[in-house]
Amino acid sequence: MRVMGIDTSTFTGGVALVSGDEIVAEYSATITRSNSESLACVCERLLAGAGWAAPDLDGIAVTVGPGSFTGVRIGVTMAKVLGYALELPIGPVVTLDAIAANLPFSGGTGGLVCPLISARRNLVYTATYRVSGPHPERVSDYAVRCVRDVVRSFRSGEPGGLDRNRERVLFVGDGARVHKQVILEEADAMVAIGPDWCIGPRPAVVAALGRLVIESGKASTAYDLEPFYLGRSSAEMARGEARSGGGHAQGGL
Amino acid sequence: MAGAERRAFCVLGIETSCDETSAAVLEGDGLCDGAGAAGAASATSAGVTAPGLRLRSSVVASQVCLHRRFGGVVPEVASRRHVEMIIPAIDQALRDAEVSLADITAVAATRGPGLVGAILVGLSAAKAMALARQVPFIGVNHVEAHIYANFIEHPGLRPPFVCLVVSGGHTDLVYLRDHGCYEAMGRTLDDAAGEAFDKVARALGLGYPGGPAIDDAARGGDPAAVRFPRAFLEEGSYDFSFSGLKTAVVNYVRKAWGTSDRSQDARAGATGRASLADLAASFQEAVVDVLVEKTTKAAVGRHVQTVALAGGVAANSRLREMMAQRAKASGLKLVFPSPVLCTDNAAMVACAGYYRLARGERSSLDLPAVPNLDLE
The missing domain is CATH 3.30.420.40 (ATPase, nucleotide binding domain)
Known part of the structure:
Protein backbone atom coordinates (compact mmCIF):
# COMPACT_ATOMS: atom_id res chain seq x y z
CA MET A 1 0.00 0.00 0.00
CA LEU A 96 -0.23 13.60 20.00
CA ASP A 97 -0.32 9.91 18.98
CA ALA A 98 2.18 10.61 16.21
CA ILE A 99 4.62 12.29 18.61
CA ALA A 100 4.33 9.46 21.15
CA ALA A 101 5.00 6.96 18.37
CA ASN A 102 8.47 8.49 17.89
CA LEU A 103 9.50 6.60 21.03
CA PRO A 104 8.74 2.89 20.57
CA PHE A 105 9.75 0.43 23.30
CA SER A 106 10.53 3.31 25.64
CA GLY A 107 8.38 2.09 28.48
CA GLY A 108 10.39 -0.94 29.48
CA THR A 109 9.99 -0.41 33.21
CA GLY A 110 6.67 1.33 33.43
CA GLY A 111 7.74 4.52 31.72
CA LEU A 112 5.19 6.94 30.36
CA VAL A 113 5.43 9.33 27.44
CA CYS A 114 3.61 12.64 27.65
CA PRO A 115 3.63 14.81 24.50
CA LEU A 116 2.98 18.50 25.07
CA ILE A 117 1.91 20.69 22.13
CA SER A 118 1.90 24.42 22.80
CA ALA A 119 -1.54 26.00 22.68
CA ARG A 120 -2.36 29.52 23.75
CA ARG A 121 -0.58 31.12 26.74
CA ASN A 122 0.31 28.47 29.33
CA LEU A 123 -1.95 25.82 27.86
CA VAL A 124 -0.79 22.63 26.19
CA TYR A 125 -2.55 19.88 24.27
CA THR A 126 -1.59 16.63 25.91
CA ALA A 127 -2.28 12.96 26.59
CA THR A 128 -0.33 10.23 28.35
CA TYR A 129 0.94 7.06 26.70
CA ARG A 130 2.50 3.80 27.69
CA VAL A 131 4.82 2.86 24.82
CA SER A 132 6.08 -0.55 25.77
CA GLY A 133 5.70 -2.01 22.28
CA PRO A 134 6.08 -0.63 18.78
CA HIS A 135 2.92 1.49 19.04
CA PRO A 136 1.82 3.88 21.76
CA GLU A 137 -1.03 2.88 24.05
CA ARG A 138 -2.88 5.95 25.27
CA VAL A 139 -3.76 5.81 28.96
CA SER A 140 -5.48 9.20 29.38
CA ASP A 141 -7.99 11.39 27.56
CA TYR A 142 -6.79 14.00 25.11
CA ALA A 143 -6.88 17.31 26.94
CA VAL A 144 -5.97 20.97 26.77
CA ARG A 145 -4.54 21.91 30.16
CA CYS A 146 -2.32 24.34 31.98
CA VAL A 147 1.20 22.97 31.70
CA ARG A 148 1.84 23.33 35.45
CA ASP A 149 -1.21 21.18 36.22
CA VAL A 150 -0.07 18.53 33.78
CA VAL A 151 3.35 18.22 35.42
CA ARG A 152 1.94 18.28 38.95
CA SER A 153 -0.53 15.51 38.15
CA PHE A 154 2.38 13.09 37.80
CA ARG A 155 3.75 13.74 41.31
CA SER A 156 3.69 10.64 43.40
CA GLY A 157 1.54 12.18 46.14
CA GLU A 158 -1.23 13.17 43.69
CA PRO A 159 -4.28 11.00 43.01
CA GLY A 160 -3.37 9.04 39.91
CA GLY A 161 0.23 10.15 40.30
CA LEU A 162 3.23 8.01 39.50
CA ASP A 163 4.54 5.18 41.58
CA ARG A 164 7.91 6.59 42.65
CA ASN A 165 9.47 3.16 42.77
CA ARG A 166 8.78 2.03 39.26
CA GLU A 167 7.44 4.79 37.00
CA ARG A 168 8.95 7.66 35.06
CA VAL A 169 7.49 10.14 32.62
CA LEU A 170 9.16 11.53 29.53
CA PHE A 171 7.88 14.91 28.26
CA VAL A 172 8.24 15.48 24.53
CA GLY A 173 6.74 17.85 21.98
CA ASP A 174 7.36 21.55 21.41
CA GLY A 175 5.49 22.32 24.65
CA ALA A 176 8.21 20.47 26.57
CA ARG A 177 10.80 22.83 25.14
CA VAL A 178 8.70 26.00 25.47
CA HIS A 179 7.75 25.20 29.07
CA LYS A 180 11.00 23.53 30.12
CA GLN A 181 11.45 25.87 33.09
CA VAL A 182 7.99 25.15 34.49
CA ILE A 183 8.52 21.40 34.07
CA LEU A 184 11.85 21.51 35.91
CA GLU A 185 10.33 23.65 38.69
CA GLU A 186 7.35 21.42 39.23
CA ALA A 187 8.86 18.04 38.50
CA ASP A 188 10.56 15.64 40.80
CA ALA A 189 13.20 13.08 39.92
CA MET A 190 10.89 10.89 37.87
CA VAL A 191 10.57 13.39 35.04
CA ALA A 192 12.69 13.70 31.92
CA ILE A 193 12.51 15.98 28.94
CA GLY A 194 12.98 14.41 25.56
CA PRO A 195 15.70 15.61 23.20
CA ASP A 196 14.83 18.02 20.40
CA TRP A 197 14.88 15.38 17.66
CA CYS A 198 11.80 13.70 19.03
CA ILE A 199 9.68 16.75 19.75
CA GLY A 200 7.58 16.92 16.58
CA MET B 1 -18.16 21.60 -37.47
CA ALA B 2 -21.60 22.27 -36.13
CA GLY B 3 -22.37 20.62 -32.83
CA ALA B 4 -18.78 19.64 -32.19
CA GLU B 5 -17.93 20.42 -28.62
CA ARG B 6 -14.64 22.18 -28.08
CA ARG B 7 -13.57 22.36 -24.48
CA ALA B 8 -10.43 24.40 -24.61
CA PHE B 9 -10.81 25.28 -20.97
CA CYS B 10 -13.01 23.87 -18.25
CA VAL B 11 -12.08 25.74 -15.10
CA LEU B 12 -13.02 24.76 -11.55
CA GLY B 13 -13.17 27.97 -9.49
CA ILE B 14 -12.93 28.03 -5.70
CA GLU B 15 -13.65 31.00 -3.44
CA THR B 16 -13.36 31.05 0.38
CA SER B 17 -11.98 34.50 1.17
CA CYS B 18 -14.71 35.52 3.59
CA ASP B 19 -17.98 33.87 4.62
CA GLU B 20 -19.09 31.99 1.49
CA THR B 21 -17.75 28.57 0.54
CA SER B 22 -18.14 28.54 -3.21
CA ALA B 23 -17.21 26.39 -6.19
CA ALA B 24 -18.08 26.84 -9.85
CA VAL B 25 -17.38 25.35 -13.27
CA LEU B 26 -16.82 27.67 -16.24
CA GLU B 27 -15.89 26.56 -19.71
CA GLY B 28 -15.02 28.22 -23.00
CA ASP B 29 -13.02 27.96 -26.17
CA GLY B 30 -10.07 30.08 -25.11
CA LEU B 31 -9.45 33.64 -26.19
CA CYS B 32 -10.01 35.16 -29.62
CA ASP B 33 -8.39 38.30 -30.91
CA GLY B 34 -11.37 40.41 -31.90
CA ALA B 35 -9.19 42.82 -33.89
CA GLY B 36 -9.77 40.98 -37.17
CA ALA B 37 -13.50 41.10 -36.80
CA ALA B 38 -13.32 44.78 -35.89
CA GLY B 39 -11.25 45.39 -38.99
CA ALA B 40 -8.43 47.11 -37.12
CA ALA B 41 -5.08 45.84 -35.96
CA SER B 42 -4.57 46.11 -32.24
CA ALA B 43 -1.31 46.05 -30.34
CA THR B 44 -3.07 45.21 -27.12
CA SER B 45 -5.40 42.42 -26.09
CA ALA B 46 -8.20 44.92 -25.49
CA GLY B 47 -10.15 43.49 -28.41
CA VAL B 48 -9.93 40.03 -26.94
CA THR B 49 -13.11 38.13 -26.24
CA ALA B 50 -13.75 34.73 -24.79
CA PRO B 51 -16.03 32.96 -27.24
CA GLY B 52 -18.34 30.33 -25.94
CA LEU B 53 -17.80 31.31 -22.32
CA ARG B 54 -20.37 29.25 -20.44
CA LEU B 55 -21.01 29.19 -16.73
CA ARG B 56 -21.88 25.54 -16.15
CA SER B 57 -22.48 25.78 -12.40
CA SER B 58 -22.03 28.04 -9.41
CA VAL B 59 -22.53 26.75 -5.89
CA VAL B 60 -22.45 29.11 -2.91
CA ALA B 61 -22.69 27.67 0.60
CA SER B 62 -23.46 30.80 2.58
CA GLN B 63 -22.47 31.18 6.21
CA VAL B 64 -24.59 34.29 6.77
CA CYS B 65 -26.81 32.51 9.32
CA LEU B 66 -23.77 31.34 11.24
CA HIS B 67 -22.40 34.86 11.65
CA ARG B 68 -25.69 36.73 12.03
CA ARG B 69 -25.78 36.48 15.82
CA PHE B 70 -22.35 38.10 16.02
CA GLY B 71 -23.35 40.95 13.70
CA GLY B 72 -20.37 40.28 11.47
CA VAL B 73 -18.00 37.65 10.18
CA VAL B 74 -16.00 35.81 12.87
CA PRO B 75 -12.80 34.60 11.14
CA GLU B 76 -12.27 31.37 13.10
CA VAL B 77 -15.92 30.37 12.66
CA ALA B 78 -15.69 31.11 8.94
CA SER B 79 -12.51 29.06 8.48
CA ARG B 80 -13.98 26.06 10.30
CA ARG B 81 -17.10 26.15 8.18
CA HIS B 82 -15.07 26.33 4.97
CA VAL B 83 -13.34 23.05 5.86
CA GLU B 84 -16.73 21.38 6.42
CA MET B 85 -18.23 22.71 3.20
CA ILE B 86 -15.38 22.58 0.72
CA ILE B 87 -15.94 19.02 -0.55
CA PRO B 88 -19.76 19.30 -0.71
CA ALA B 89 -19.41 22.61 -2.60
CA ILE B 90 -16.92 21.20 -5.14
CA ASP B 91 -18.92 18.01 -5.57
CA GLN B 92 -22.18 19.92 -6.10
CA ALA B 93 -20.53 22.26 -8.63
CA LEU B 94 -19.34 19.28 -10.67
CA ARG B 95 -22.76 17.61 -10.48
CA ASP B 96 -24.63 20.78 -11.44
CA ALA B 97 -22.24 21.28 -14.34
CA GLU B 98 -22.71 17.66 -15.40
CA VAL B 99 -18.98 17.24 -15.77
CA SER B 100 -16.63 14.76 -14.16
CA LEU B 101 -13.31 15.57 -12.56
CA ALA B 102 -11.62 14.25 -15.67
CA ASP B 103 -13.20 17.11 -17.67
CA ILE B 104 -11.61 19.80 -15.49
CA THR B 105 -8.62 21.28 -17.30
CA ALA B 106 -7.56 23.87 -14.70
CA VAL B 107 -8.25 25.08 -11.17
CA ALA B 108 -8.53 28.72 -10.05
CA ALA B 109 -8.80 29.99 -6.47
CA THR B 110 -8.80 33.29 -4.62
CA ARG B 111 -5.41 34.07 -3.04
CA GLY B 112 -6.36 37.45 -1.51
CA PRO B 113 -7.39 39.93 -0.33
CA GLY B 114 -9.53 38.55 2.47
CA LEU B 115 -9.32 36.64 5.74
CA VAL B 116 -6.09 34.68 5.54
CA GLY B 117 -7.30 31.62 7.48
CA ALA B 118 -10.38 31.44 5.26
CA ILE B 119 -8.47 31.96 2.00
CA LEU B 120 -6.04 29.17 2.92
CA VAL B 121 -8.82 26.57 2.90
CA GLY B 122 -9.86 27.25 -0.69
CA LEU B 123 -6.30 27.84 -1.84
CA SER B 124 -5.10 24.54 -0.30
CA ALA B 125 -8.07 22.75 -1.85
CA ALA B 126 -7.30 24.16 -5.29
CA LYS B 127 -3.62 23.22 -5.06
CA ALA B 128 -4.48 19.68 -3.93
CA MET B 129 -6.93 19.37 -6.81
CA ALA B 130 -4.32 20.57 -9.31
CA LEU B 131 -1.81 18.12 -7.82
CA ALA B 132 -4.22 15.19 -7.89
CA ARG B 133 -5.56 15.87 -11.37
CA GLN B 134 -2.24 17.08 -12.75
CA VAL B 135 -3.81 20.20 -14.27
CA PRO B 136 -2.69 23.85 -14.16
CA PHE B 137 -3.46 26.02 -11.14
CA ILE B 138 -3.95 29.78 -11.09
CA GLY B 139 -4.31 32.09 -8.06
CA VAL B 140 -6.71 34.98 -8.50
CA ASN B 141 -7.13 38.38 -6.87
CA HIS B 142 -10.57 38.63 -5.26
CA VAL B 143 -11.16 42.23 -6.42
CA GLU B 144 -10.13 41.31 -9.96
CA ALA B 145 -12.57 38.40 -9.75
CA HIS B 146 -15.43 40.76 -8.81
CA ILE B 147 -14.62 42.86 -11.90
CA TYR B 148 -14.54 39.72 -14.07
CA ALA B 149 -18.02 38.70 -12.92
CA ASN B 150 -19.09 41.22 -15.58
CA PHE B 151 -17.51 39.21 -18.41
CA ILE B 152 -19.62 36.13 -17.63
CA GLU B 153 -22.91 37.74 -18.63
CA HIS B 154 -21.71 40.43 -21.03
CA PRO B 155 -19.85 38.65 -23.82
CA GLY B 156 -19.45 41.94 -25.73
CA LEU B 157 -17.74 43.68 -22.83
CA ARG B 158 -14.12 44.58 -23.43
CA PRO B 159 -11.57 46.91 -21.89
CA PRO B 160 -10.95 49.71 -21.37
CA PHE B 161 -13.59 50.51 -18.76
CA VAL B 162 -13.89 51.86 -15.26
CA CYS B 163 -15.28 49.55 -12.59
CA LEU B 164 -16.58 50.38 -9.13
CA VAL B 165 -15.96 47.37 -6.87
CA VAL B 166 -18.08 47.89 -3.81
CA SER B 167 -18.74 45.32 -1.09
CA GLY B 168 -18.44 44.64 2.63
CA GLY B 169 -14.67 44.56 2.37
CA HIS B 170 -13.91 46.82 -0.60
CA THR B 171 -14.71 50.15 -2.15
CA ASP B 172 -12.34 50.46 -5.09
CA LEU B 173 -12.49 52.47 -8.29
CA VAL B 174 -10.47 50.54 -10.85
CA TYR B 175 -9.52 51.52 -14.38
CA LEU B 176 -9.18 48.32 -16.40
CA ARG B 177 -6.97 49.48 -19.25
CA ASP B 178 -6.70 45.98 -20.65
CA HIS B 179 -7.13 42.41 -19.44
CA GLY B 180 -4.90 41.96 -16.40
CA CYS B 181 -3.82 45.61 -16.53
CA TYR B 182 -5.25 47.73 -13.73
CA GLU B 183 -4.98 51.19 -12.34
CA ALA B 184 -6.31 51.61 -8.83
CA MET B 185 -7.87 55.08 -9.11
CA GLY B 186 -9.35 55.32 -5.66
CA ARG B 187 -10.35 53.39 -2.60
CA THR B 188 -11.98 53.91 0.76
CA LEU B 189 -9.87 55.61 3.39
CA ASP B 190 -11.86 54.05 6.25
CA ASP B 191 -14.99 51.86 6.10
CA ALA B 192 -15.97 49.96 2.97
CA ALA B 193 -19.40 50.98 1.70
CA GLY B 194 -20.85 47.58 2.61
CA GLU B 195 -19.38 47.89 6.09
CA ALA B 196 -21.21 51.23 6.51
CA PHE B 197 -24.42 49.50 5.42
CA ASP B 198 -23.84 46.79 8.07
CA LYS B 199 -23.11 49.27 10.86
CA VAL B 200 -26.00 51.58 10.05
CA ALA B 201 -28.36 48.60 9.72
CA ARG B 202 -27.31 47.55 13.20
CA ALA B 203 -27.95 51.06 14.55
CA LEU B 204 -31.38 51.03 12.91
CA GLY B 205 -32.13 47.58 14.31
CA LEU B 206 -32.41 46.09 10.82
CA GLY B 207 -30.12 43.10 11.36
CA TYR B 208 -27.31 41.51 9.38
CA PRO B 209 -26.28 41.61 6.59
CA GLY B 210 -27.05 45.30 6.30
CA GLY B 211 -27.00 45.78 2.52
CA PRO B 212 -30.20 43.94 1.58
CA ALA B 213 -31.82 44.98 4.90
CA ILE B 214 -31.37 48.70 4.15
CA ASP B 215 -32.27 48.28 0.50
CA ASP B 216 -35.59 46.74 1.61
CA ALA B 217 -36.25 49.18 4.45
CA ALA B 218 -35.58 52.15 2.17
CA ARG B 219 -38.39 51.24 -0.24
CA GLY B 220 -41.09 53.88 0.08
CA GLY B 221 -38.83 56.06 2.22
CA ASP B 222 -38.00 59.66 1.30
CA PRO B 223 -34.32 59.82 0.31
CA ALA B 224 -34.36 63.58 0.94
CA ALA B 225 -35.89 63.35 4.43
CA VAL B 226 -32.55 63.83 6.16
CA ARG B 227 -29.57 65.44 4.46
CA PHE B 228 -26.69 63.31 5.70
CA PRO B 229 -23.12 64.43 4.92
CA ARG B 230 -21.42 63.31 1.71
CA ALA B 231 -17.64 63.00 1.84
CA PHE B 232 -16.29 63.95 -1.57
CA LEU B 233 -12.82 64.67 -0.13
CA GLU B 234 -10.52 67.03 -2.01
CA GLU B 235 -11.18 68.10 -5.59
CA GLY B 236 -10.30 65.39 -8.08
CA SER B 237 -9.95 62.62 -5.49
CA TYR B 238 -11.38 59.24 -6.34
CA ASP B 239 -11.04 58.03 -2.76
CA PHE B 240 -14.00 57.43 -0.48
CA SER B 241 -14.81 57.90 3.20
CA PHE B 242 -17.93 56.54 4.86
CA SER B 243 -17.13 56.63 8.58
CA GLY B 244 -18.35 60.24 8.98
CA LEU B 245 -21.64 59.36 7.34
CA LYS B 246 -22.02 56.28 9.50
CA THR B 247 -21.40 58.35 12.66
CA ALA B 248 -23.86 61.01 11.51
CA VAL B 249 -26.61 58.42 11.07
CA VAL B 250 -25.88 56.77 14.42
CA ASN B 251 -25.90 60.16 16.17
CA TYR B 252 -29.12 61.16 14.43
CA VAL B 253 -30.78 57.94 15.53
CA ARG B 254 -29.67 58.41 19.15
CA LYS B 255 -30.92 61.99 19.21
CA ALA B 256 -34.18 61.41 17.38
CA TRP B 257 -35.15 58.12 18.94
CA GLY B 258 -33.56 58.55 22.34
CA THR B 259 -30.78 56.09 23.28
CA SER B 260 -31.23 53.26 20.84
CA ASP B 261 -34.83 52.33 21.47
CA ARG B 262 -36.09 51.36 18.03
CA SER B 263 -39.58 50.66 19.29
CA GLN B 264 -40.15 54.41 19.18
CA ASP B 265 -40.05 54.28 15.43
CA ALA B 266 -43.83 54.51 15.08
CA ARG B 267 -43.95 57.44 17.47
CA ALA B 268 -41.16 59.17 15.61
CA GLY B 269 -43.14 58.85 12.42
CA ALA B 270 -46.26 60.17 14.08
CA THR B 271 -44.46 63.21 15.45
CA GLY B 272 -43.22 64.12 12.02
CA ARG B 273 -39.66 62.98 12.52
CA ALA B 274 -38.00 60.77 9.94
CA SER B 275 -39.40 57.24 9.84
CA LEU B 276 -37.23 54.17 9.60
CA ALA B 277 -37.85 54.02 5.85
CA ASP B 278 -36.87 57.69 5.49
CA LEU B 279 -33.68 57.16 7.48
CA ALA B 280 -32.69 54.07 5.53
CA ALA B 281 -33.44 55.82 2.24
CA SER B 282 -31.58 58.99 3.27
CA PHE B 283 -28.49 57.06 4.34
CA GLN B 284 -28.55 54.93 1.20
CA GLU B 285 -28.92 58.05 -0.93
CA ALA B 286 -25.86 59.63 0.67
CA VAL B 287 -23.75 56.52 -0.07
CA VAL B 288 -25.09 56.12 -3.60
CA ASP B 289 -24.64 59.84 -4.43
CA VAL B 290 -20.92 59.67 -3.71
CA LEU B 291 -20.41 56.32 -5.43
CA VAL B 292 -22.24 57.41 -8.59
CA GLU B 293 -20.60 60.84 -8.74
CA LYS B 294 -17.04 59.53 -8.40
CA THR B 295 -17.57 56.59 -10.73
CA THR B 296 -19.00 58.85 -13.43
CA LYS B 297 -16.15 61.37 -13.02
CA ALA B 298 -13.60 58.57 -13.20
CA ALA B 299 -15.12 57.20 -16.41
CA VAL B 300 -15.28 60.63 -18.04
CA GLY B 301 -11.75 61.42 -16.83
CA ARG B 302 -10.36 58.25 -18.44
CA HIS B 303 -12.36 58.79 -21.64
CA VAL B 304 -13.91 55.33 -21.52
CA GLN B 305 -17.29 54.44 -22.98
CA THR B 306 -18.26 51.85 -20.39
CA VAL B 307 -18.65 51.75 -16.63
CA ALA B 308 -19.13 48.56 -14.64
CA LEU B 309 -20.32 47.81 -11.13
CA ALA B 310 -19.15 44.80 -9.11
CA GLY B 311 -19.24 43.44 -5.57
CA GLY B 312 -22.07 42.77 -3.13
CA VAL B 313 -23.22 46.41 -2.91
CA ALA B 314 -23.57 46.42 -6.72
CA ALA B 315 -26.73 44.38 -6.06
CA ASN B 316 -28.22 47.45 -4.33
CA SER B 317 -31.28 48.53 -6.32
CA ARG B 318 -30.83 52.27 -5.71
CA LEU B 319 -27.17 52.18 -6.80
CA ARG B 320 -28.14 50.37 -10.01
CA GLU B 321 -30.97 52.83 -10.67
CA MET B 322 -28.97 56.01 -10.00
CA MET B 323 -25.89 54.75 -11.83
CA ALA B 324 -28.05 53.89 -14.85
CA GLN B 325 -29.49 57.42 -14.89
CA ARG B 326 -26.09 59.11 -14.61
CA ALA B 327 -24.49 56.77 -17.13
CA LYS B 328 -27.22 57.53 -19.64
CA ALA B 329 -26.94 61.28 -19.06
CA SER B 330 -23.17 61.06 -19.56
CA GLY B 331 -23.33 58.87 -22.65
CA LEU B 332 -21.80 55.88 -20.89
CA LYS B 333 -22.73 52.23 -21.26
CA LEU B 334 -23.36 50.59 -17.89
CA VAL B 335 -22.92 46.91 -17.08
CA PHE B 336 -23.30 45.02 -13.84
CA PRO B 337 -23.61 41.33 -12.95
CA SER B 338 -26.77 39.58 -11.77
CA PRO B 339 -27.16 39.88 -8.00
CA VAL B 340 -25.93 36.29 -7.42
CA LEU B 341 -22.71 37.14 -9.25
CA CYS B 342 -22.28 40.40 -7.30
CA THR B 343 -21.88 38.78 -3.90
CA ASP B 344 -18.87 36.52 -3.33
CA ASN B 345 -18.92 33.52 -5.66
CA ALA B 346 -16.54 31.14 -7.37
CA ALA B 347 -17.89 31.78 -10.88
CA MET B 348 -16.15 35.15 -10.94
CA VAL B 349 -12.95 33.51 -9.68
CA ALA B 350 -13.16 30.91 -12.44
CA CYS B 351 -13.72 33.71 -14.97
CA ALA B 352 -10.74 35.81 -13.85
CA GLY B 353 -8.68 32.62 -13.79
CA TYR B 354 -9.94 31.66 -17.24
CA TYR B 355 -8.64 34.86 -18.84
CA ARG B 356 -5.26 34.48 -17.14
CA LEU B 357 -4.96 30.79 -18.06
CA ALA B 358 -5.96 31.52 -21.65
CA ARG B 359 -3.12 34.05 -21.80
CA GLY B 360 -0.77 31.25 -20.76
CA GLU B 361 -0.36 32.23 -17.11
CA ARG B 362 0.13 29.59 -14.42
CA SER B 363 0.73 29.83 -10.67
CA SER B 364 3.20 27.68 -8.77
CA LEU B 365 1.79 25.33 -6.13
CA ASP B 366 3.63 27.31 -3.45
CA LEU B 367 1.66 30.50 -4.19
CA PRO B 368 0.97 32.15 -0.81
CA ALA B 369 -2.29 33.62 0.44
CA VAL B 370 -1.99 37.40 0.78
CA PRO B 371 -4.63 38.96 3.07
CA ASN B 372 -4.05 42.52 1.80
CA LEU B 373 -3.22 41.68 -1.81
CA ASP B 374 -3.24 44.65 -4.22
CA LEU B 375 -4.41 44.46 -7.81
CA GLU B 376 -1.43 43.78 -10.02
Missing part, protein backbone atom coordinates in the same frame (compact mmCIF):
# COMPACT_ATOMS: atom_id res chain seq x y z
CA ARG A 2 1.39 3.36 -1.08
CA VAL A 3 0.52 6.10 1.39
CA MET A 4 1.26 9.81 1.46
CA GLY A 5 1.60 11.16 5.00
CA ILE A 6 0.94 14.86 5.55
CA ASP A 7 1.54 16.90 8.69
CA THR A 8 1.12 20.66 9.11
CA SER A 9 -0.42 20.60 12.56
CA THR A 10 2.46 21.94 14.65
CA PHE A 11 5.62 23.99 14.28
CA THR A 12 7.22 21.26 12.19
CA GLY A 13 5.59 20.02 9.05
CA GLY A 14 6.19 17.85 6.08
CA VAL A 15 5.29 15.04 3.77
CA ALA A 16 6.32 11.40 3.51
CA LEU A 17 5.74 8.62 1.01
CA VAL A 18 5.68 5.07 2.26
CA SER A 19 5.22 1.84 0.40
CA GLY A 20 4.22 -0.82 2.87
CA ASP A 21 6.80 -0.63 5.66
CA GLU A 22 9.34 1.13 3.51
CA ILE A 23 9.88 4.90 3.80
CA VAL A 24 10.33 5.97 0.18
CA ALA A 25 10.71 9.70 0.78
CA GLU A 26 10.33 12.09 3.68
CA TYR A 27 10.57 15.86 3.97
CA SER A 28 10.23 17.79 7.19
CA ALA A 29 10.97 21.39 8.12
CA THR A 30 10.29 23.87 10.84
CA ILE A 31 7.11 25.43 9.66
CA THR A 32 6.14 29.00 9.03
CA ARG A 33 2.86 29.88 7.46
CA SER A 34 4.53 30.31 4.11
CA ASN A 35 5.99 26.84 4.03
CA SER A 36 2.78 25.20 5.14
CA GLU A 37 1.29 26.94 2.10
CA SER A 38 3.98 25.33 -0.05
CA LEU A 39 2.96 21.85 1.10
CA ALA A 40 1.44 20.99 -2.28
CA CYS A 41 4.77 21.86 -3.86
CA VAL A 42 6.57 19.49 -1.49
CA CYS A 43 4.08 16.73 -2.34
CA GLU A 44 4.70 17.33 -6.03
CA ARG A 45 8.49 17.19 -5.54
CA LEU A 46 8.48 14.02 -3.42
CA LEU A 47 6.17 12.23 -5.87
CA ALA A 48 8.41 13.20 -8.77
CA GLY A 49 11.53 12.12 -6.86
CA ALA A 50 9.98 8.75 -6.10
CA GLY A 51 8.90 8.34 -9.69
CA TRP A 52 5.27 8.19 -8.59
CA ALA A 53 2.27 10.11 -9.86
CA ALA A 54 -0.57 11.14 -7.57
CA PRO A 55 -2.89 8.43 -9.01
CA ASP A 56 -0.35 5.78 -7.87
CA LEU A 57 -1.30 6.42 -4.24
CA ASP A 58 -3.49 3.96 -2.32
CA GLY A 59 -4.20 6.14 0.71
CA ILE A 60 -3.64 9.47 2.43
CA ALA A 61 -2.59 9.88 6.05
CA VAL A 62 -2.90 13.23 7.80
CA THR A 63 -2.53 14.71 11.26
CA VAL A 64 -5.88 16.17 12.26
CA GLY A 65 -4.67 18.04 15.37
CA PRO A 66 -4.64 19.19 18.03
CA GLY A 67 -2.26 21.98 17.09
CA SER A 68 -2.29 25.15 15.03
CA PHE A 69 -5.87 25.67 13.81
CA THR A 70 -4.75 27.11 10.50
CA GLY A 71 -2.08 24.44 10.06
CA VAL A 72 -4.56 21.65 10.79
CA ARG A 73 -7.00 23.12 8.28
CA ILE A 74 -4.36 23.23 5.54
CA GLY A 75 -3.43 19.57 6.06
CA VAL A 76 -7.00 18.35 6.48
CA THR A 77 -8.23 20.28 3.43
CA MET A 78 -5.39 18.93 1.29
CA ALA A 79 -6.12 15.38 2.47
CA LYS A 80 -9.86 15.80 1.81
CA VAL A 81 -9.33 17.04 -1.75
CA LEU A 82 -6.66 14.42 -2.54
CA GLY A 83 -8.98 11.77 -1.13
CA TYR A 84 -11.90 13.13 -3.13
CA ALA A 85 -10.07 13.60 -6.43
CA LEU A 86 -8.15 10.30 -6.28
CA GLU A 87 -10.96 8.36 -4.56
CA LEU A 88 -8.66 7.31 -1.74
CA PRO A 89 -9.27 6.35 1.88
CA ILE A 90 -7.88 8.79 4.45
CA GLY A 91 -6.22 7.69 7.70
CA PRO A 92 -6.60 10.45 10.30
CA VAL A 93 -3.84 10.59 12.90
CA VAL A 94 -4.04 12.51 16.17
CA THR A 95 -0.91 14.64 16.38
CA PRO A 201 5.49 14.46 14.60
CA ARG A 202 7.44 12.83 11.77
CA PRO A 203 5.64 12.63 8.42
CA ALA A 204 6.80 9.03 7.95
CA VAL A 205 5.35 8.08 11.34
CA VAL A 206 2.11 9.83 10.36
CA ALA A 207 2.05 7.82 7.13
CA ALA A 208 2.67 4.57 9.05
CA LEU A 209 -0.04 5.26 11.65
CA GLY A 210 -2.48 6.43 8.97
CA ARG A 211 -1.85 3.25 7.04
CA LEU A 212 -2.74 1.21 10.15
CA VAL A 213 -6.02 3.13 10.42
CA ILE A 214 -6.81 2.46 6.77
CA GLU A 215 -5.86 -1.22 7.01
CA SER A 216 -8.00 -1.66 10.12
CA GLY A 217 -11.02 -0.52 8.08
CA LYS A 218 -11.49 2.71 10.06
CA ALA A 219 -10.53 5.11 7.28
CA SER A 220 -12.30 8.42 6.85
CA THR A 221 -13.58 9.73 3.56
CA ALA A 222 -13.15 13.17 2.03
CA TYR A 223 -16.64 13.98 3.36
CA ASP A 224 -16.32 12.86 6.97
CA LEU A 225 -12.69 13.67 7.76
CA GLU A 226 -12.74 16.32 10.49
CA PRO A 227 -10.13 18.47 12.18
CA PHE A 228 -9.56 17.63 15.85
CA TYR A 229 -9.37 21.11 17.35
CA LEU A 230 -9.67 20.04 21.02
CA GLY A 231 -10.64 22.90 23.25
CA ARG A 232 -12.94 25.79 22.64
CA SER A 233 -15.84 25.19 20.27
CA SER A 234 -16.25 27.57 17.41
CA ALA A 235 -19.17 29.24 19.20
CA GLU A 236 -17.03 29.88 22.27
CA MET A 237 -14.31 31.09 19.99
CA ALA A 238 -16.74 33.46 18.31
CA ARG A 239 -17.96 34.89 21.58
CA GLY A 240 -14.35 35.43 22.63
CA GLU A 241 -13.52 37.17 19.37
CA ALA A 242 -16.74 39.17 19.42
CA ARG A 243 -15.89 40.41 22.91
CA SER A 244 -12.42 41.41 21.86
CA GLY A 245 -13.90 43.45 19.05
CA GLY A 246 -14.42 40.73 16.47
CA GLY A 247 -12.99 42.36 13.41
CA HIS A 248 -10.72 40.61 11.05
CA ALA A 249 -7.99 39.38 13.35
CA GLN A 250 -6.35 36.13 12.36
CA GLY A 251 -7.61 33.56 14.79
CA GLY A 252 -5.80 30.46 15.82
CA LEU A 253 -2.49 30.64 14.04
